[in-house]
Amino acid sequence: MEYKKINMPGLLHGGDYNPEQWLDRPDILEEDIRLMKLAHVNNVSLGIFSWAFLEPEEGKYQFDYLEEIINRLYDNGIYTNLATPTGAMPNWMTQKYPEVMQTDENGIQNLPGKRHNFCYTSAVMREKTRKLDLKLSERFGKHPGVILWHISNEYGGNFRDASCHCEECQKAFRKWLKKKYKTLDALNHAWWSAFWSHTYTDWEQIHSPSPRGEDELHGLKLDWKRFVSEQLQDFCREEIRAVKTYSDLPVTTNMMMYFSPLDYDKWAEELDVISWDSYPSWHTKEDEVPIAVWAAFMHNQMRGFQKKPFLMMESTPSLVNWDEENNVKRPGMNYLSSMQAIALGSNSVLYFQWRKSRGSSEKFHGAVVDHDASEKNRVFQEVAWIGKDLEKLSSQILSTCNRAKVAIIMDWENWWALSDAQAISRKFDYTEELLKYYRVFWEKGIEVDIISMDRELLDYQLVVAPTLYLHKKEYIHKVEAYVEAGGIYVTTYWSGVVNETDLCFIGERPHERLLGLSVDEIDVGNEYFPNTFSYKDGVYKAGVLREVVTLQTAKPLGTYLQDYNVNTPAITENAYGKGKAYYVAVQPDLEFLKEFLGDVIEEANVEANLTETLPYGVTVSKRSGKEQKDDVYFLQNFNRHPVKMVLNECYTNLITDEILTGSIILQTYQCIVMQKK
Template identity: 35%
Template sequence: MPDLNDATRGRILYGADYNPEQWPESVWHDDIRLMREAGVTTVTVGVFSWAMLEPRPGAREFDWLDRVLDLLHQGGIEVCLATPTASPPPWMGARHPETLPRDETGGVVWYGSRNQFCASSPVYRDYALRITEDLADRYGGHPALRMWHVGNEYGTHCWCDTTAAHFRRWLRAKYGRLDALNEAWGTAFWSQRYDSWEEIIPPRRAQYLGNPAQALDFRRFTSDALLECFTAERDALAARTPHIPVTTNFMPLFIGQDGWAWAAEEDVVSVDVYPDPKDPHGGAYGAMIHDLTRSQAGGPWVLMEQAAGPVNWRGVNHPKPHGLMRLWSLQAVARGADGVCFFQWRQSRQGSEKFHSGMVPHSGEHSRTYRQVRELGAALRELGGATGTDVPARAAILHDWHAWWASVQDGRPSSRLHYEQVLRAWHQALWERNLTTDFAHPHADLADYALIAVPHLYLLTDEALENLAGYVRGGGTLVCGFFTGVADEDDRVRPGGVDQRLRDILGLRTVHEWWPLDEGETVTAESPWLGPFTGTLWSEDLETATAERVARIKGGELDGLPAVTRNAYGDGTAWYVSTLPEPAALRALLGRAADEAGVSPPLPGIPEGVEAVLRGDLLFLLNHGRSPAVVPLPSARTDLLTGRAYDTQVRLDRFAVVALAPL
């Protein structure tokens, strides 16, 4: 199986989505010149070119793409060639309206934008496979080709009759018998029992609350249906070019795909990341997405899209202050990226994304943005030795899309509880302690980690629960957040409200009541070593069995009850956190658990706002602060980006980065 090393060749891939079809050919030669000046190595071509390649059913107009690939090759630019199947041409929707998706009310989602396809449509799949095969046949031997890019940001949903039939086939394969489905879905509730497979439909708009187990299975099905589209194209490409790796780009922490299942089907894992430049925690968010993507890849990965400046889809779209683009790009490299790319190369003059920035903006090659693009290219050239190296982590956060899907049902204790909000808060607390963190599936082998954090996994399977028990019993440290282990894989509430196995691990007798908190409502807690702190979002009427009470709630209905507990289980330790502590308290709590587990940062005692992360033998220091910072060094190192040697300390200006190699 080909991998990322086959594409990188010992250098950081650098480039963007390139859409030459939006420009006259006279611009293409200028593009090549500017790419070479910027140090661009690779561009993605053809993502949204289906209507240009197949202007009418069965027609093929490849001449323009021939010229583009030849020109790029002559300029020394390699190509990640995309299948254009994310956006079918208008003729498909006009001639084959059955390929258009329908929403939950049965309304048609019309063409005129992008991603207007039903993943279950055999007509769409046939056209998609044919254009993919023809692209592979024509360009599989082209010297510019270095990687395939299938589709783009898979995320469409459909509730049409074709989807319904596909859903029923998926359900029959999963359950076998209708009685098993009725049991799994709890259809005894509200007289929902099915007597025939043909009665089952997707969870369309209903009179009141729908069946949450049905909705959970439909999310699973939708991820699988889209994955079938990807693997069909991937297999066609692999059959013709087995030496060329294949990728598709994930959206960051996107609810629509089971990222673990998808990553297992890719040669190269890639992601699109767009932190808000105005978000003071944008660096923490980027680090979380990088860590998740690296964990899905099991090693190096590609940052397929980011913005050189502002995007166009926020209410107010802020540009990036000088230096921030370089900082966030090099942060990706520090956390395992072997490719740093943008959307897009040249900023569009027309269309819905004409105000989304490009590496070459409307203001052209003499702009501040393009100057920074050239500077970033020069920096990346110095980091080629980092490709293929690992980012060591002894802590991991458990993350599961199925648990996320189950947690978004209606009719839950609090609509304010959002899975990704809690996940982000816990990861940020670890990031601010400079503890490099992997993500792991709840069924994964956890033996290599000294610390496992479970911010919030409402759904835990029997296998996951046994895995956690074995991990802690064997000497691991677990820190578990609230409303976890409540439901099984069918979204059936566990006896006792929280699974007995998890309660045993945590040393809890029972959770009498979940006590969610309103907007602006808090609980106050006290701890001998944490001191007083507030908790938001959630609290619980909790009774311990063998666990010690690390922090107690003070005042209110839950006065005196535990907010944080700690329990010895086997040879390990399990903590439980029944609220969302304020950031400083959560940081201190996870830091204490990490200290006891023997998990330490790569460089202790560094200033706030400075990120330290190891990749291979390189120590990256990144200053996310707006003021200079001085970082002490335990030994002399040389910055690969500048060639400067440092003995005892490094001074980092605002948004500065050093990549320090041992002498």
């Protein structure tokens, strides 16, 4: 796909702006522009929740106020991401057309209110959306101040499973299934519906999963999740088609953190620019490293969708209002977390929100301009500091992007299947497993792409696929070709168990030939049956998941030391063509992964961004330029205290122009942006 580029005025700095809340105060718009200049803001998102203002009555459109605001911003050097306002519906819509509201899994229709409370299949909702989007496109599609279409806002948000179970959606689901399976015989086999004698004999018998009915057929549940993601994606596609009618501006929609209902990897194919909303829970653990790893993983995933820079569309400059405990970012953390995004491929630092609301549910959510409306408070001053530095860095950074030689496989369909497995442990968390493996690379300062099973592997020197329970049909052939050509592949316990319709493989699992072994069984250990395993000269604690494997062509690198599986392989290696495939049969701790993956990284000849030893809590990211001299390094200290490190080479601090070499001190929450001298 040919992606359209944004007309960037520099690294974007700004955020969500909601002037509709202040239309009775024209003085506030003027004050906001003054403050935006002080904060070095060059970009805002407008129109996100504006439907009731843009179309106060059905078919009556009023855009003059919006155009006036866009014009005033543009005259002052501030560009607009213009949103389609489908994130929340006006009350006239739900009153006149109640069928547009979602129906939950129990068959109960929602009442008006909240966000994304619409049926994505509804013909009425789609038509009303299309008409409004067309009008916006016609009016603003060629405005010089508008640089990006912001399609809706956090699709699926608020109602966390994103799905509607109304009769219109049931009909669309059955149509979707007919297209996929063609016959009921094929569907019944794929879903294994003979279990409990639930064979379908008529398409009309099929209903979405519900606690009041069928919710034990895993194939049904998996296909329903696919349908929901694809149907909402189709709604987004129609919005994109509408805004592009009179405009050739690029489009994005803001994705969310670890949002299971929508297969973002497939959504990425529709978008010119990837964007997401980043809200890590800083200061909520013993140290900041686990949260820093969590945020970095998400940034890597967003960049990995298209292997190009993305936008951090939302973040908070201070605090959120929806967590269990809403603590503020400590001094320096907003700067560090913003620079972390830039370091990992973002071309923006954008906030929710510019000015705090006076009322409703987000009146205490963080903002650049607080209720005191002052530019002198700490948060505003730190935002201005970031904006000033982004202006200085733009010329060096905009032409760069991170280039990873390591990929970690994270696949939505695998995630969905694992969540329904009803096996091993209900405490098992797929994302936590991924983060554990990812953290090793983060601590070493190695770039990583997070990709799905559908992506190409040949660009990578090392591919890691933790708990890849579901194997898509062509995936193993792709992996075999990758390893045979010289790639290094690592996979783990509880992988290759089911196919694309969530049926268990019978006989040999698809990856066992590549791995040179067979999996006999998997156990869930506990405190009454402790176990350990060996690797090289070390002994490591076995986690709760422990597989028993039989070797064919593989050789053991470590064995269990206790319990009934004593002396059986826990870690294996198998040569395959020019490459190697490793298998981790036991759920390990981080200590083992650092040792093991350290060896694999060395064998795969993967280079860290810096040759220097990184202290705990310090990492480095590299945005690569066209030439090596253009590479930009981001040295980040996530410790709550200063740390000392030694630089082996000479660097220039791109903010202060200071020369850095030898022993340096990284201050608390400091990020140094530098180039080799």
